[in-house]
Amino acid sequence: MKKDTSYINALENEAIYIIREVAAQFEKPVLLFSGGKDSITLVRLAQKAFYPAKIPFPLMHIDTGHNFPETIEFRDRLVEELGLELIVRNVQDSIDQGKVKEESGRYASRNMLQTTTLLDAIEEFKFDACIGGARRDEEKARAKERIFSVRDDFGQWDEKNQRPELFDMLNGEIDLGQNVRVFPISNWTELDVWSYIEKENIEIPSIYFAHKRKVFLRDGLIWSAEDGVVYRDEEEEVIEEMVRFRTVGDMSCTAAVLSEASTITKVVEEIRDSSISERGARIDDKRSEAAMEKRKQQGYF
Amino acid sequence: MEVLKIATAGSVDDGKSTLIGRILYDTKSLTTDKLEAIEKTSKQRGYDYLDFSLATDGLVAEREQGITIDVAHIYFSTPKKSYIIADTPGHVEYTRNMVTGASTSQASIILIDARKGVIEQTNRHFFINNLLRIKDVVVAINKMDLVDYSEDVYNKIKADFEELMSKRDYQDQSISFIPVSALKGDNVVNASKNMPWYKGETLLDHLEKLDKADIFNVGTPRFPVQYVIRPKTEEYHDFRGYAGKVYGGNLSVGDEVVVLPSLTKSKIKEIYFYDQKYETASRRSSVTITLEDDVNVSRGDMIVKADDLPTIEKQFTANVCWMDSKQLTPGAKYIVQHGINKVLAKVDNIHHKIHPDYSGIEEEVSGLGMNDIAQVSFKLNKPIYYDKFKNHRTNGSFIIIDTQSNNTVGAGFIQ
Numbered sequence: 244m245k246k247d248t249s250y251i252n253a254l255e256n257e258a259i260y261i262i263r264e265v266a267a268q269f270e271k272p273v274l275l276f277s278g279g280k281d282s283i284t285l286v287r288l289a290q291k292a293f294y295p296a297k298i299p300f301p302l303m304h305i306d307t308g309h310n311f312p313e314t315i316e317f318r319d320r321l322v323e324e325l326g327l328e329l330i331v332r333n334v335q336d337s338i339d340q341g342k343v344k345e346e347s348g349r350y351a352s353r354n355m356l357q358t359t360t361l362l363d364a365i366e367e368f369k370f371d372a373c374i375g376g377a378r379r380d381e382e383k384a385r386a387k388e389r390i391f392s393v394r395d396d397f398g399q400w401d402e403k404n405q406r407p408e409l410f411d412m413l414n415g416e417i418d419l420g421q422n423v424r425v426f427p428i429s430n431w432t433e434l435d436v437w438s439y440i441e442k443e444n445i446e447i448p449s450i451y452f453a454h455k456r457k458v459f460l461r462d463g464l465i466w467s468a469e470d471g472v473v474y475r476d477e478e479e480e481v482i483e484e485m486v487r488f489r490t491v492g493d494m495s496c497t498a499a500v501l502s503e504a505s506t507i508t509k510v511v512e513e514i515r516d517s518s519i520s521e522r523g524a525r526i527d528d529k530r531s532e533a534a535m536e537k538r539k540q541q542g543y544f
Numbered sequence: 545m546e547v548l549k550i551a552t553a554g555s556v557d558d559g560k561s562t563l564i565g566r567i568l569y570d571t572k573s574l575t576t577d578k579l580e581a582i583e584k585t586s587k588q589r590g591y592d593y594l595d596f597s598l599a600t601d602g603l604v605a606e607r608e609q610g611i612t613i614d615v616a617h618i619y620f621s622t623p624k625k626s627y628i629i630a631d632t633p634g635h636v637e638y639t640r641n642m643v644t645g646a647s648t649s650q651a652s653i654i655l656i657d658a659r660k661g662v663i664e665q666t667n668r669h670f671f672i673n674n675l676l677r678i679k680d681v682v683v684a685i686n687k688m689d690l691v692d693y694s695e696d697v698y699n700k701i702k703a704d705f706e707e708l709m710s711k712r713d714y715q716d717q718s719i720s721f722i723p724v725s726a727l728k729g730d731n732v733v734n735a736s737k738n739m740p741w742y743k744g745e746t747l748l749d750h751l752e753k754l755d756k757a758d759i760f761n762v763g764t765p766r767f768p769v770q771y772v773i774r775p776k777t778e779e780y781h782d783f784r785g786y787a788g789k790v791y792g793g794n795l796s797v798g799d800e801v802v803v804l805p806s807l808t809k810s811k812i813k814e815i816y817f818y819d820q821k822y823e824t825a826s827r828r829s830s831v832t833i834t835l836e837d838d839v840n841v842s843r844g845d846m847i848v849k850a851d852d853l854p855t856i857e858k859q860f861t862a863n864v865c866w867m868d869s870k871q872l873t874p875g876a877k878y879i880v881q882h883g884i885n886k887v888l889a890k891v892d893n894i895h896h897k898i899h900p901d902y903s904g905i906e907e908e909v910s911g912l913g914m915n916d917i918a919q920v921s922f923k924l925n926k927p928i929y930y931d932k933f934k935n936h937r938t939n940g941s942f943i944i945i946d947t948q949s950n951n952t953v954g955a956g957f958i959q
Binding site for chain 2: 255416
């Protein structure tokens with residue numbers, strides 16, 4: 244079946260418009276790059292926005308130290324090929340400086356700790372706009388997010404007092420010390436991103452495709468037993484399965500799904516028929532019904 | 545396939561969130577984990593039905609109070625279309641959110657509680673849809689299950705609404721009526737067995753059939769320059785590209801154009817989208833164009849066809865919707881952002897306030913409060929290049945920014 248992808252053009256045009264507004268309205272923008280499919284898509288959109296010139300802002304990766312090694316290799320290659328500037332800031336440094344405390348136990352994750360490292364980096368480089376790949380369909384608190392979302396000096400999100408956004412006019416006026424989080428692919432769904440990656444033939448890290456991996460089961464989710472990042476009880480048995488990842492966040496909170504989808508076309512088909520949401524495999528959202536809203540108020544992306 | 549943006553509006557407890565939840569459920573757009581979460585919470589609260597509003601009310605305060613405070617965006621798709629629903633709150637105090645939701649939408653759904661009929665809120669919702677010139681409006685008469693699926697009730701509400709329609713400003717709006725029960729699923733996605741007297745389409749069938757050409761306002765091409773691209777590489781040493789989005793109509797290579805405000809004439813030389821060159825840039829595409837002549841163009845300038853200039857003025861009159869708790873008063877200064885162009889503006893005069901429930905106007909106005917709608921004239925420090933809102937939705941609208949708080953405090957539609 245030949246798939247109709249023309250509707251993605253509308254989303255692409257909107258995203259390019261937003262990215263250009265960032266470059267025009269702000270002094271020091273940065274693109275937050277996680278190595279995941281959403282931020283890889285953002286890089287492609289930014290390339291399109293400024294062609295034949297280079298992307299006029301750097302990428303920044305907040306490295307939890309718990310990334311899939313495939314993601315880091317991929318990141319470095321992409322930056323090299325496109326001649327982009329990459330800034331890396333490490334959560335490990337924030338831990339070493341005593342700014343945050345490492346969680347312990349079964350559900351230990353560095354996902355929450357990223358926020359401190361991110362806010363410090365924003366202050367260090369005086370970034371006034373941070374472009375991110377969050378989408379409104381991911382989670383219901385994110386569904387309320389603006390395209391230009393103002394954060395105060397503490398990086399906090401005031402969800403009840405957001406600026407109205409009318410037509411496609413984006414108000415980037417801010418005070419010194421404030422910054423704006425910008426979400427160019429706000430209106431994309433997970434399937435839209437995958438369809439775009441397929442249509443554009445964009446390369447993505449191999450862990451998005453089905454591969455054999457040593458895993459163990461907990462709470463009905465499949466966790467990686469490789470690399471020793473995810474805490475595992477002795478009695479939790481390691482098995483080998485064909486899996487892939489739908490998101491590539493911090494390894495400690497990103498579960499795999501059983502999959503035979505080894506090509507992008509098969510992944511798109513799988514997502515289309517899927518009955519579980521993308522963040523359904525993210526344990527960080529399961530902590531409570533308002534987990535994301537709380538994290539966002541504190542400055543999480 | 546296309547993307548259709550729809551705004552929903554309804555009063556408190558009209559069942560708007562339930563309707564959206566129902567659409568998601570019946571189009572099988574709710575994933576298992578989301579559905580499980582809804583089942584769990586519904587049970588915890590002791591409901592004997594699934595509370596679909598839990599799918600959309602994303603903020604803690606909303607779930608606590610059982611109301612929608614902010615605009616939420618919901619996504620689903622059918623084999624025919626991708627849909628984006630802007631779910632806007634129905635309370636009087638959130639009129640500004642309704643205006644916001646409607647501004648980005650091509651179609652809208654107004655919900656009426658069959659037990660209550662047309663109420664003041666309905667007038668307000670319809671007024672805003674009409675003010676923003678939403679081409680296609682669906683009036684969904686909800687909770688039909690609670691009025692025994694009565695045809696008489698439906699006809700009475702339809703007649704009341706039609707009376708309202710005679711007062712509207714924008715007469716070309718297409719309006720359809722559909723009796724539904726969001727809770728029970730009648731005529732939302734699946735046709736109702738309970739209302740054999742209704743021969744029309746279900747809500748989803750209606751949305752599926754909306755024609756793209758019908759719902760978009762088409763005008764003349766306007767190209768506001770967002771960003772000047774100068775690569776300064778060896779290969780593109782002299783490249784000067786103007787990046788922006790095309791509004792209203794298409795632009796083609798060879799078109800004779802004028803750059804505003806300098807009124808310099810030139811011709812379109814090339815149209816780029818990424819690394820490909822095109823003969824034509826279609827409406828709403830984000831392209832980069834180059835001109836035949838070496839003219840001075842910067843951000844905020846506008847490229848238009850030479851035979852079709854907009855109005856170039858340092859003043860204008862508009863219908864304004866005020867969105868801030870701090871009043872708008874005559875003489876006050878603001879930033880007016882018209883598209884991407886920002887100018888300083890002074891409130892020259894508030895002519896009259898317009899009651900958004902069709903109950904008339906109010907003269908002798910000293911200031912505008914939150915959610916007020918009024919006719920206001922502004923004086924600007926620099927000219928802008930505008931069309932009337934009724935001729936050009938994008939080039940006829942603007943936002944008002946407070947110079948101290950930097951907040952977006954109002955929106956306007958140029959007359």
